[in-house]
Amino acid sequence: MNKFAAMFTRHFYRRVMTLLCLLGYSAMLFASLPARDARAEAITVISDDNYPPYLFKDANGNTVGIVADFWKLWEQKTGVKVTLVSTAWEQAQQQLLSGHADVIEMIFRDAEREQRYTFTKAYATLPVGIYAHESLSGLASPEVLSGFTVGVQKGDGCIFKLKEAGVKSFRLYNNYEEIIQATLSGQVKIVCMDDYPAHYYLYRMNADSQILRAFTLYQGQFHRAVRKGDVRTLRLLERGAAAISPAEMTALESKWKGSSLQRGVYSKQVILTLALLLVVGLTLLLLIFMLRVAVKRKTAEIESKREELELERLRLTNIIDATRAGTWEWDVQTGMFQFNERWAEILGYTLEELVPHNLETAKRLTHPDDWQTSMTLVARHLQGEIEFYECDIRMQHKAGHWIWIVDRGRLISRTPAGEPAMMRGTHIDITDKKQAEAAIWRQANYDSLTQLPNRHYFHHQIKEAIAAAATRQQRLSLLLLDLDRFKEVNDSLGHRRGDELLMEVGQRIRQCVSLPATVARLGGDEFAIIVPEGLHADLQGLGNQLMQEISKAYILGGERVFVTVSIGISQYPEDALHAEEIIQHADQAMYDAKSRGRNSLRFFSLAIREALSQRVNLARDLRMALDNGELRDYYQPIVSLHNGKIVKAEALMRWQHPERGLISPALFIPVAEETGDIIAMGDWIFHRAAQHAMQWQPLMGDDFAISVNKSPVQFVEQLNVQSDWVHALRAMGVEGKRIVVEITEGLLLNPDPVVEERLLQFRDMGIQVAIDDFGTGYSSLSYLSKFDIDYLKIDQSFTRNLNAGNESYVLCEAIIVMAHKLGLKVIAEGVETALQRDLLMDIHCDYAQGFFYSPPVPADAFEQMLVQQSREAAIAR
Structure with missing residues (x-):
């Protein structure tokens, strides 16, 4: 074996030396060749x-x-x-x-x-x-x-x-x-x-x-x-x-x-011999190749890195170009700027027109009210107090108008002494966004018909007015006005003439009242006036003037129409200390005026307080209504505007009083929320809806769901087995997607942790969530991205005033576009005419609900509608 190993080693040594010689010759030949043409393809x-x-x-x-x-x-x-x-x-x-x-x-x-x-x-x-x-x-x-x-x-x-x-x-x-x-x-x-x-x-x-x-x-x-x-x-x-x-x-x-790699097994002696030979060979080659190989390798590395950096630069440039953003680079030490063409284009200029590109030019173009705010934030960023600089500012367009810009930036370098050196950022035109927010804010706070503050804004104003009166130790008066027999005008002349009447009434009220009194339309034919102390000392005289002006004839569609008004007055601090209380007392005084024959004025008094006993009686009867089986579940169809078919329904509660007959939910729901009975009543209507959703699903298909309103009171109430809707659905064997929970915007503006927990439980169960009466309240709309919302329900006040090209049309379209961008579906409430339906279809609304299709009907009647639709569909096939 030793002899064989020695022979093998000598043989292997000769082969390796031959190979090294060839390598050396090849290397010298390679070294003498010119470098590859860098211009090759x-x-x-x-x-x-x-x-x-x-x-x-x-x-x-x-x-x-x-x-x-x-x-x-x-x-x-x-x-x-x-x-x-x-x-x-x-x-x-x-x-x-x-x-x-x-x-x-x-x-x-x-x-x-x-x-x-x-x-x-x-x-x-x-x-x-x-x-x-x-x-x-x-x-x-x-x-x-x-x-x-x-x-x-x-x-x-x-x-x-x-x-x-x-x-x-x-x-x-x-x-x-x-x-x-x-x-x-x-x-x-x-x-x-x-x-x-x-x-x-x-x-x-x-x-x-x-x-x-x-x-x-x-x-x-x-x-x-x-x-x-x-x-x-x-x-x-x-x-x-x-x-x-x-x-x-x-x-x-x-x-x-995964192919296995084959590896030869060498004896220790052969490996040591090979290592020695390689060291000798490498030493010989080192003088020839070292410099050239090192230069080529470094050149290749630099070229590769350059190409990668260039691709990255192009990628970032493409991203910025796609956002249509202007970019700026500010030398903090010199005050000079570098802008891209888009920066100037946003303002209607070319870069040449804005020379010199320095801080003074930026200041000249920026609104004075925004410049100081912007510079304060920049200073805080340069001092390290905030990680990024960001500010919404107004800048003047070349045409003279102001546009909104979101200005963002970040410090990217400092001087050797640690001073700020270079800052980079972007400008993005957000004028359309600001205008849309302003339009939504106005729609949320102002009545689209009369252009007066609406109920939401009125509640904000009355609270502020009471707080100011308390600080100054002054009085404050609230007048609530309700038109008499306005419904008769709507019924006889139509809603269009009724709207014309309301607009004229709003104008007459404003003419009678001096600033800074606040005039608001609370909804329907109800108006409110907030009067600070000293503005109208004679409230009786003001009330008489209002009744006189409002009772004058109106010309509507060529016809003379007359209406009167009932007025209730409550005062701070004599009658009430809080906003809710002063509104309630003025409302009671107004209804007392109506009960006395209308066209009159009443101040709140202790006698009127007695009328509250009627409300107490209603609350007492309501507490027994559920136990006595007096509640009824009604269903109103929700129709797909794509094909006109019923695809969903809303479950609504009615009260069949044994003596007073069918009572409107507008009367008993507020009482139930005050007394807490709404919790048991809400659970009852939910169970009824869930049972029918499971019962009707075979008729309607997999997308069928029933909407159920959930009061804010129900959200914050401690859950038990009976009121836990998620637990109830599991026990009933009903899929979560068969239920849509309708909530109000107000519930999400400052949500309680309990509310967030309930919404997460709904999401996990597959229960969908809809925002009811969307647009009647105001917020930053941030909750639309914070919570898993599935549907927005446009309030019927928008639908009622819908006409081609008017403000309601524009706002409805804006809401629908916004909702679709966020992946939400839109349901329009209060659809009463074919014109409203067609306009909603034009702006790509998803669903509609209203008397045009059907009023709310009992469960058996609604089931017949579904059966009939199913038969028609079968015949069509």
């Missing part, structure tokens, strides 16, 4: 950096995989330099389409992409799977996905396949790691991922036991693609691919898909 290939084993980042941040090795081999075969860029998939597609790359790798082919790309033949087939959280079961085919929100990677080809399967709701993520993390945190239950990278990241993130594969959505095929019509690059691409043999491709793929 080159292409940029871009793809997803999130797709092992085809292309991904290794532990050192290097781009590796089958695709990386393929392009190295392709480059050798063709002599064409290849720059391989790996980035997020959505950005990869954008870079190709914008011309910053020539070829995109690993792309699936579908009908939508056919319009933008030209594809090579498929070179790999990959299964695309539907994965689900372990808590979700029963997923076996694409048909079951239509009602779910599916998580996908931005720009992924499976979005097209999911849309074909009926999926309409998606949540988009930058990469598979984000998708898996979102599934683990409960943001999404179902996701679509290609199997190869899915298995890799599930194993790496230790999530393969929590996120399970449900079924194969489709078999995707990898292609390479170029921009549509780029035939030259396509031919070059295919010519290089054809030069790579099948054996070379098989070897390349085996390297990354």
